[in-house]
Amino acid sequence: MQRIIPILIFSFLTLLSCHNDNDDVTTQVNATFNFTHNWDGTSVTNANFNTIQYTNANGEQLSITKLRYLISKITFQKSNGEKITLDGYNLIDVTNNSNLSFTPTSSIPTGEYSKVSFTFGFNNDDNYNDNYTDLNSASWNVPAMLGGGYHYMQFEGKFINNTAIETGYAYHAIRAVDNSKTPQEFQDTFFEVDLGAITITNNAVFNVKMNISEWFKNPNTWDLNHLNSMLMPNFNAQVMMFENGQNVFSLESVTQ
Amino acid sequence: MQKWTLHISCIFIFICSSCSNENVDTYVSTPSPLQIPQLFEDNILNPVIPTDNPQTAEGIALGKKLFFDPILSANNTQACADCHAPENAFSDADRFSDGIDGIRGNRNSMPLFNLAWNYDEKFFWDGRVFSLEHQAFQPVTDPKEMHNTWQQVEQKLQEHSEYPSLFNLAFGTSKIDSAKVTKAIAQFERTLISSNSKFDKYLLGEATLTPQELNGFNVFMDETKGDCFHCHGSDKNPLWTDNIFHNNGLDATITDLGLGKVTGDPADNGKFKSPSLRNLAFTAPYMHDGRFATLDEVINHYSEGLQNSPTIDPLMKKVNLGGVQLSVQDKADLKAFLLSLSDNEFISNPNFLNQ
Numbered sequence: 001m002q003r004i005i006p007i008l009i010f011s012f013l014t015l016l017s018c019h020n021d022n023d024d025v026t027t028q029v030n031a032t033f034n035f036t037h038n039w040d041g042t043s044v045t046n047a048n049f050n051t052i053q054y055t056n057a058n059g060e061q062l063s064i065t066k067l068r069y070l071i072s073k074i075t076f077q078k079s080n081g082e083k084i085t086l087d088g089y090n091l092i093d094v095t096n097n098s099n100l101s102f103t104p105t106s107s108i109p110t111g112e113y114s115k116v117s118f119t120f121g122f123n124n125d126d127n128y129n130d131n132y133t134d135l136n137s138a139s140w141n142v143p144a145m146l147g148g149g150y151h152y153m154q155f156e157g158k159f160i161n162n163t164a165i166e167t168g169y170a171y172h173a174i175r176a177v178d179n180s181k182t183p184q185e186f187q188d189t190f191f192e193v194d195l196g197a198i199t200i201t202n203n204a205v206f207n208v209k210m211n212i213s214e215w216f217k218n219p220n221t222w223d224l225n226h227l228n229s230m231l232m233p234n235f236n237a238q239v240m241m242f243e244n245g246q247n248v249f250s251l252e253s254v255t256q
Numbered sequence: 257m258q259k260w261t262l263h264i265s266c267i268f269i270f271i272c273s274s275c276s277n278e279n280v281d282t283y284v285s286t287p288s289p290l291q292i293p294q295l296f297e298d299n300i301l302n303p304v305i306p307t308d309n310p311q312t313a314e315g316i317a318l319g320k321k322l323f324f325d326p327i328l329s330a331n332n333t334q335a336c337a338d339c340h341a342p343e344n345a346f347s348d349a350d351r352f353s354d355g356i357d358g359i360r361g362n363r364n365s366m367p368l369f370n371l372a373w374n375y376d377e378k379f380f381w382d383g384r385v386f387s388l389e390h391q392a393f394q395p396v397t398d399p400k401e402m403h404n405t406w407q408q409v410e411q412k413l414q415e416h417s418e419y420p421s422l423f424n425l426a427f428g429t430s431k432i433d434s435a436k437v438t439k440a441i442a443q444f445e446r447t448l449i450s451s452n453s454k455f456d457k458y459l460l461g462e463a464t465l466t467p468q469e470l471n472g473f474n475v476f477m478d479e480t481k482g483d484c485f486h487c488h489g490s491d492k493n494p495l496w497t498d499n500i501f502h503n504n505g506l507d508a509t510i511t512d513l514g515l516g517k518v519t520g521d522p523a524d525n526g527k528f529k530s531p532s533l534r535n536l537a538f539t540a541p542y543m544h545d546g547r548f549a550t551l552d553e554v555i556n557h558y559s560e561g562l563q564n565s566p567t568i569d570p571l572m573k574k575v576n577l578g579g580v581q582l583s584v585q586d587k588a589d590l591k592a593f594l595l596s597l598s599d600n601e602f603i604s605n606p607n608f609l610n611q
Contacts, residue, residue: 050523050567065523065570136492137300137375143477143485156570168570170486229573232479 026109029256032205033074033102033118035092036252037067040213046097052158052166056216060224062159062169064212067094069153069173070140071193072126073119076108076200084108089122091138112199116206120245121152121190127175146232147177147186153241155215159224169228171215173245176238187235189242195251204256214248215241283428285312290372293451295459295494303372303446309389309439311446314426319444321422322437324610327412329356329402336395336441339365342608345535345599346448351546355400362512364546367539369450369602370532374499381528381544383501384518388445392438406434413437450534450602451494458596459491465596472593475586482558482580482590486571487530496534496597501527502569505562505579506543514544516567526567537598551594555587 037044039054044064052063072089086104093099121127127149135141135150142149153173161167176187195206216222220240231237288311290303305311322328326335339353340346346368352360363381371379371388378384379391395401396409413419413432420430427436455473457463465473475482477490489496501515503526510516516525528544542548548557560578562568573580582590602608 050521131299131492133299133301137373139486139489139493139498141485141490141492143479143490145474145477146479158570165576166564166566168568168572168575170570170573229570230480230483 026111028107029110029200029203030103030107031074031076031086031200032203033071033090034205034207035071035100035102036207036209037094038209038211040211044094044212046095049095049157052160054213056159056213056224057218057221058216058223060159060161062157062224064155064157065095066154066156067212068092069155070121070135070150071102071118072122073117074104075115075117076113077115077117078112079114089126089132091135091140108200110200110202112197114197116195116198117192118195119190119192120249121173121175122150123190124175124188127190142174142232146179147175147184149175152190155212159228161228162225167224167228169224170231171241172232173241174232174238176235176242177233178235179233185235187239187242189238191242191245193249198254200256202256204254206254207252209250209252210248211250212248215244218244218247220244283424285314285426285428287311288313288316290446290449293449293456293494295451295456296373299492299494300373301375304375304377305372305446306387306389309442311443312426314422315440315443316447318422318426319440319442322441323444327416328396328404328409328437330404330408331356334402337610339395339401340368342610343538343603345369345450345538345603346608347539349540351541353401355398356403357399359400361398361400363544364541366531367535368445369448369534370495371448372446373495376499378499378501378529382514382518383529388442389435389438392441392445393434396434409437410434448602448608450599452601453534453599454596455593456494456599459494466592468589468592469596470593471586472589472591472596475582475590476593481582481586483571483573484533484558484590487569488533495532497530497532499529501529502571503527503565503567504558505564505568505572505575506547506557508563508565510565510567512545523567526565533594534597535599535602536594538603551591552587555582555590558582559587 049064052061054062054064056062068091070089070091074086076084086106086108088104090099090102132150140150142151151172151174153171155171156169158166158168173189176189178185195208198204220243222240222244227234227237290305290311292303323336326332328335334356339348341348344367348365351364352362353365354360366381377387379388385391385394396404396406410432419432423432423436424430426440454463455465458465476484487498487500487502489498501524507526510526513525515527516522536551540549540551542551542554548554558579559582562572562575562579564575568575
């Protein structure tokens with residue numbers, strides 16, 4: 001009789017441990033996004049900054065002295081339309097070699113996804129309806145006179161202008177605003193970067209690359225002689241940045 | 257039976273050994289966390305407080321006494337406060353400060369406030385020191401400043417009638433060393449919080465700006481006019497600095513390398529930390545070398561005085577024209593706004609005065 005007690009306990013525990021087991025349930029995994037940068041295929045890091053060594057589509061030679069940009073709303077979408085949007089945003093600071101890798105705190109279930117994407121910048125809800133202490137501390141704000149909210153990108157450097165003088169440029173991307181009209185007119189310039197379909201089987205690392213030269217290339221050949229500074233209040237310049245930004249990002253690889 | 261004896265012996269040894277280091281009389285100084293202003297709490301990240309140097313009432317009091325005491329200098333004639341005077345927002349009205357030997361430095365004394373919100377913790381105009389505690393090491397031994405040795409400082413403090421007991425209260429030991437001296441001074445310096453300017457009160461709905469001050473703020477925030485906000489904060493960043501290093505176009509030929517001397521990178525030549533625009537009413541002269549005696553000169557520099565150089569910041573616009581070409585009215589309005597960032601309560605706060 002005494003021997004039957006351990007057997008009963010073992011059986012009970014075995015049954016209990018099986019109770020919630022379900023082989024069909026997916027597991028939760030983390031997604032990491034690494035951001036690398038290049039100029040038409042040549043790697044760019046902050047070690048390459050501050051030297052005039054790149055030539056843009058319009059033929060101007062230029063350097064990069066600062067590059068930082070915001071991404072948000074990382075989203076995994078299933079073929080049935082179901083979306084999982086991960087909390088958080090990331091201010092990628094190439095100048096200081098920081099935040100080049102971003103792992104959102106929330107996880108995703110393994111499985112097939114028809115589209116993985118993120119937003120360059122903030123959508124309007126995120127841009128205007130929250131006060132981000134980390135972004136404020138990084139002086140990332142947009143003045144209220146331009147609608148407030150936050151920068152999407154600060155990309156700065158020097159170029160040789162058409163009179164052979166080294167000149168600064170500040171290619172700052174924000175939501176386009178036309179201050180000449182009352183009330184102000186806005187046009188959305190955040191955009192979705194589509195990284196394509198993926199089957200997630202494990203913790204995944206997405207290697208995303210930015211071809212910096214694309215900001216100057218397609219469809220608008222950017223002329224730094226005319227568009228080099230005071231671009232934040234320039235509605236047309238912001239729309240052009242938005243248009244050129246469509247071809248800037250691509251997915252290099254995924255490892256899992 | 258032998259097993260039981262062994263078990264009991266083991267338990268006894270464990271109990272004895274676990275008690276051997278216990279000290280029920282360990283001294284704990286009185287925590288005194290920073291009082292974070294509302295605008296700071298609402299808008300920016302928390303201050304940086306090192307885990308090995310928490311703010312305590314006794315530490316702050318000791319740091320304040322040391323800050324105002326000339327005992328740190330070799331000949332007992334110079335205190336920190338001599339070059340960081342409270343009435344000047346803890347800066348020096350002289351362009352260059354005199355050391356104890358009458359030798360002058362080549363940088364204007366930096367004002368001291370809101371230092372705990374320097375997130376990168378790079379101090380001095382050229383960022384050569386990491387952390388506030390380490391910053392305080394330098395003036396004591398600098399031949400152009402207090403020209404002392406830490407050995408001497410420690411000895412004088414150790415032999416002093418009051419300091420050993422004050423260190424004991426602050427740190428639980430009367431054995432004085434340089435690290436504890438700078439820790440105490442850093443604790444006091446972190447309490448130097450300035451957040452009660454007219455503009456702060458305006459943001460809190462407690463004051464009204466004049467039309468001139470409001471237009472000046474617009475000039476400050478307008479990328480086609482002053483465009484000051486990229487480096488000097490905004491209504492969303494009450495520090496009024498980015499605490500980052502820039503070449504703001506002072507010289508065509510760089511002689512003082514600034515950050516470049518620290519990093520060894522020529523791309524950093526001529527870069528100096530953006531100072532906060534708070535308390536400008538008290539911190540003249542301006543720039544790292546105090547070259548401008550008045551705010552008008554500063555504004556004129558950005559408007560039409562910029563000098564091009566290889567490392568000038570791209571945010572310095574219209575360099576070929578000398579700057580952003582502000583109108584006379586915009587200059588006056590910008591100045592009025594900048595002065596609204598000055599905090600009279602800060603310079604008269606009894607907690608910060610030598611009394």
